[in-house]
Amino acid sequence: MSRIEFKNICKRYAPHLPMTIHNANLTIEHGEFCVFVGPSGCGKSTLLRMVAGLEDISSGELLIGGQRVNDLPPAQRGVAMVFQSYALYPHMTVGENMAFGLRVLGANKAEIDSKVKEAAEILQLTPLLDRLPKALSGGQRQRVAIGRAIVKQPKVFLFDEPLSNLDAALRVQTRLEIAKLHKDMGSASMIYVTHDQVEAMTLANKIVLLHTGALIQERGSVAQVGSPMNLYHRPASLFVAEFIGSPKMNLLQGTLQSAEAAHATVNVGGQTLTVAVDARHLKAGEAVQVGIRPEHIPLDQEGASVGAGTAVAASLQHIERLGDSSLLYVQIPGQPIATVKVEGSAALAAGSALTLRLQPDQMHLFDSQGIACHRTVELPE
Numbered sequence: 001m002s003r004i005e006f007k008n009i010c011k012r013y014a015p016h017l018p019m020t021i022h023n024a025n026l027t028i029e030h031g032e033f034c035v036f037v038g039p040s041g042c043g044k045s046t047l048l049r050m051v052a053g054l055e056d057i058s059s060g061e062l063l064i065g066g067q068r069v070n071d072l073p074p075a076q077r078g079v080a081m082v083f084q085s086y087a088l089y090p091h092m093t094v095g096e097n098m099a100f101g102l103r104v105l106g107a108n109k110a111e112i113d114s115k116v117k118e119a120a121e122i123l124q125l126t127p128l129l130d131r132l133p134k135a136l137s138g139g140q141r142q143r144v145a146i147g148r149a150i151v152k153q154p155k156v157f158l159f160d161e162p163l164s165n166l167d168a169a170l171r172v173q174t175r176l177e178i179a180k181l182h183k184d185m186g187s188a189s190m191i192y193v194t195h196d197q198v199e200a201m202t203l204a205n206k207i208v209l210l211h212t213g214a215l216i217q218e219r220g221s222v223a224q225v226g227s228p229m230n231l232y233h234r235p236a237s238l239f240v241a242e243f244i245g246s247p248k249m250n251l252l253q254g255t256l257q258s259a260e261a262a263h264a265t266v267n268v269g270g271q272t273l274t275v276a277v278d279a280r281h282l283k284a285g286e287a288v289q290v291g292i293r294p295e296h297i298p299l300d301q302e303g304a305s306v307g308a309g310t311a312v313a314a315s316l317q318h319i320e321r322l323g324d325s326s327l328l329y330v331q332i333p334g335q336p337i338a339t340v341k342v343e344g345s346a347a348l349a350a351g352s353a354l355t356l357r358l359q360p361d362q363m364h365l366f367d368s369q370g371i372a373c374h375r376t377v378e379l380p381e
């Protein structure tokens, strides 16, 4: 079993420094693909390195397969780590690089050869086994680094931003290979660190989003844990809502008018919006923010609104055409610029007047502390 449990884990690098990880409580199930994501500096690598045994744990307990591993040396934890920098030995061939860890452990040659052969097959490195790293592309080097982890047959694979040094096309290809590797490895758990929400959304069964709040007590704490669709559809806070999804969720400033079990009404610039959330715990008159994603404001390519919802007037400031879709930057009076994503190439000119239809079940509501109200419409998980 390779279940990993964090119990009240805290990390402080030095007594005079603020806490880097605050009270992490998490369980990563056997065979799960868990992604730690968050802005740079939020503590993702610190959390991962504590699992690897490369960083001391200041307080709390870390369990792997039910065993407390706080004081267990890295080599005895059954984990293998792949870093952003491939860190291959330049004078060794691909095969020798992959075999090195096993040789150090004293495995016999036949066993090493068979494991290296198997890993090379999985990673399509067989024709490259005799090459030196300098004769490989970045993507191939990273595959060798992954191969080095596979031959150890770990219970847990740890990846720290393994794709960050690759160009965009290779990142997508290697991302697919890592997803396939997780399928092929069946029983192994994976923890994958990235600052890229697209990698998190596409690879994870479970996302752990870490905070870098302005508040010091928020930094290095877990903002939300859940499936990718859960974080997308049901962000627990403004921080999560703005981090997950691209382009970012739009936010409209308003005040709460009334709240019932199934919906709330919000005054946004003198207009009443109905939002399908339960906000009965908030007071009428409280400052709130209404969130709506760019892809959830239905407009056609001519800018005509599609479907029902409250009509809100806006003027088009700027268009970005991406080929498959267009991003409209629109001004709703008294609000920050909002983004609307429409399919195809929008046939519109800056300055056009638009009517946006805001649908109750596509909106989110956040209180003055940035905490989300519970949505009252079922959404896919």
Ligand SMILES: Nc1ncnc2c1ncn2[C@@H]1O[C@H](COP(=O)(O)OP(=O)(O)O)[C@@H](O)[C@H]1O
Residues within 6 Å of the ligand: 013, 014, 017, 020, 038, 039, 040, 041, 042, 043, 044, 045, 046, 047
């Ligand atoms: N060895 C260290 N000594 C002191 N502070 C550190 C050390 N390593 C990381 N930190 C600090 O801990 C915080 C989290 O770092 P890190 O885990 O590397 O973040 P991430 O991987 O999310 O970018 C940062 O503020 C960083 O400066």
Ligand SMILES: [Mg+2]
Residues within 6 Å of the ligand: 044, 045, 046
């Ligand atoms: Mg890092």
